[in-house]
Amino acid sequence: MSAERWVIKIGSALLTNDGRGLDRELMQVWVDRMVALRAAGIEPIVVSSGAVAEGMTRLGWSRRPESVHEQQAAAAVGQMGLVQAWETCFRKHGLHTAQVLLTHDDLSDRKRYLNARSTLLTLLGFAVVPVVNENDTVVTDEIRFGDNDTLAALVANLVEADRLVILTDQEGLFNADPRQNPDAELIREARASDPAIAAMAGGGGSGLGRGGMATKVRAAGLAARSGAMTTIASGRRPEVLAELCDGRAPGTTLMPDTSPMNARKQWLAGHLRMRGRLVLDAGAARRLREAGSSLLPVGVVDVFGQFSRGEMVACEDEQGVRVACGLVNYDAADARRLCRKKSHEIADVLGFMNEEELIHRDNLVVLDRG
Numbered sequence: 001m002s003a004e005r006w007v008i009k010i011g012s013a014l015l016t017n018d019g020r021g022l023d024r025e026l027m028q029v030w031v032d033r034m035v036a037l038r039a040a041g042i043e044p045i046v047v048s049s050g051a052v053a054e055g056m057t058r059l060g061w062s063r064r065p066e067s068v069h070e071q072q073a074a075a076a077v078g079q080m081g082l083v084q085a086w087e088t089c090f091r092k093h094g095l096h097t098a099q100v101l102l103t104h105d106d107l108s109d110r111k112r113y114l115n116a117r118s119t120l121l122t123l124l125g126f127a128v129v130p131v132v133n134e135n136d137t138v139v140t141d142e143i144r145f146g147d148n149d150t151l152a153a154l155v156a157n158l159v160e161a162d163r164l165v166i167l168t169d170q171e172g173l174f175n176a177d178p179r180q181n182p183d184a185e186l187i188r189e190a191r192a193s194d195p196a197i198a199a200m201a202g203g204g205g206s207g208l209g210r211g212g213m214a215t216k217v218r219a220a221g222l223a224a225r226s227g228a229m230t231t232i233a234s235g236r237r238p239e240v241l242a243e244l245c246d247g248r249a250p251g252t253t254l255m256p257d258t259s260p261m262n263a264r265k266q267w268l269a270g271h272l273r274m275r276g277r278l279v280l281d282a283g284a285a286r287r288l289r290e291a292g293s294s295l296l297p298v299g300v301v302d303v304f305g306q307f308s309r310g311e312m313v314a315c316e317d318e319q320g321v322r323v324a325c326g327l328v329n330y331d332a333a334d335a336r337r338l339c340r341k342k343s344h345e346i347a348d349v350l351g352f353m354n355e356e357e358l359i360h361r362d363n364l365v366v367l368d369r370g
């Protein structure tokens, strides 16, 4: 059975008990629920905010500093506490966590995108729970806008998550900010692409979290690009995870327009320029066309063009008919050396191995004949 993958984002206000220090008890409750998700075949990836807030507590600051450098310093201090706390909670269940610090730029650079994707998928393969946060030391804009909602959506795109769960301090998205308007009503379900919902979402209200609902709704739109459904729900009710797992819909559900794989393939097919060509033998061409299999080096007879790892290349049969296109795991020079080689020979030929496929089937779009 192939596991479902959920990216679960937890905001600062919630994690740090509104700035009173990490709420370890509540973290343990979420972790217990996430472990129950795993038992139900759902792989959680945690996107955890709270580094700046926890750093401020550790440094004895009561107000978020204006200076970005001081916020970065606080994040570096607080990240220590954050990862220690997550690791301690998961260790009680015999599970390891892994700290993954990313920036938005990492995910818009194709090579780093593939590297981040491989690392995250490898961690999941080892049953490790990735705990992701923004790499605040090296970014300035994101720390100013506090945008882990966007980061969580980009991670959902990266790992083709089925669902993005944004846990916050409200029951979900209301038709107006409930802090300002006590009569505001909860939106139960909408399309992520509906412009009306963006208009309802205001900025942050807690003083600790920064993005408010506006970044959450935008994140739902980004997550929808790779087909993920978004739930915005209250992290004060850890049972929301169990409810979601049971097929109920707590909080606000924001639906994508397409399924995860179709959305990813549309994105792959439409957005990247071809940098080179791989010529496949008849067997490999048939496997791609008929089974949508990954492309292994053994089925490649020739390589044309100059490309880097992560770039888009065309796959053609020996008659020059284009079979597929996809993101290649090795650069042109390495791909040439791997022609006709078995996957177990890659490390011997190159002295290292990224992946056993030249192009993984998730990164491959097979073209219609005709």
Ligand SMILES: Nc1ncnc2c1ncn2[C@@H]1O[C@H](COP(=O)(O)OP(=O)(O)O)[C@@H](O)[C@H]1O
Binding pocket: 010, 011, 012, 013, 014, 167, 168, 169, 170, 172, 173, 174, 175, 176, 177, 178, 179, 200, 201, 202, 203, 204, 205, 206, 207, 208, 209, 210, 211, 212, 213, 214
């Ligand atoms: N339409 C809305 N529905 C719900 N909350 C809203 C809305 N507009 C603005 N908000 C504010 O967004 C806040 C949550 O965002 P934020 O403080 O950034 O939390 P987090 O730390 O979880 O990211 C809420 O406490 C609320 O005041």
Ligand SMILES: N[C@@H](CCC(=O)OP(=O)(O)O)C(=O)O
Binding pocket: 010, 011, 012, 013, 048, 049, 050, 051, 052, 053, 075, 133, 134, 136, 145, 146, 147, 148, 149, 208, 209, 210, 211, 212
């Ligand atoms: N990387 C920052 C994230 C800040 C942020 O996005 O906060 P939030 O709006 O509470 O999710 C931190 O860990 O403090």
